[in-house]
Amino acid sequence: MRCRKCGTQNPPNFTFCIFCNEKLEQGEEETNGYLVCSECGGCYELQEGENPEDFYDRCECGGKLVFYWYKEEFINGI
Ligand SMILES: [Zn+2]
Numbered sequence: 330m331r332c333r334k335c336g337t338q339n340p341p342n343f344t345f346c347i348f349c350n351e352k353l354e355q356g357e358e359e360t361n362g363y364l365v366c367s368e369c370g371g372c373y374e375l376q377e378g379e380n381p382e383d384f385y386d387r388c389e390c391g392g393k394l395v396f397y398w399y400k401e402e403f404i405n406g407i
């Protein structure tokens with residue numbers, strides 16, 4: 330989750346910002362993160378209990394998968 334004070338992205342279940350220690354607002358959209366292919370743009374949403382490290386593999390197209398916590402991050406990046 331994003332810190333309101335400094336804008337740092339923190340892992341979803343953190344209570345305090347890893348950067349400035351500001352208390353984080355809970356109750357935002359829960360996410361397990363997303364893996365997005367840098368080549369074909371394919372997006373895989375991780376499910377509860379899935380670990381991004383299990384998926385740090387290549388996409389079917391041969392492109393590299395990049396992990397994002399929030400959908401907005403890669404949507405804005407395109
Ligand atoms: Zn912060």
Ligand SMILES: [Zn+2]
Pocket residue numbers: 366367368369370371388389390391392
């Ligand atoms: Zn791909």
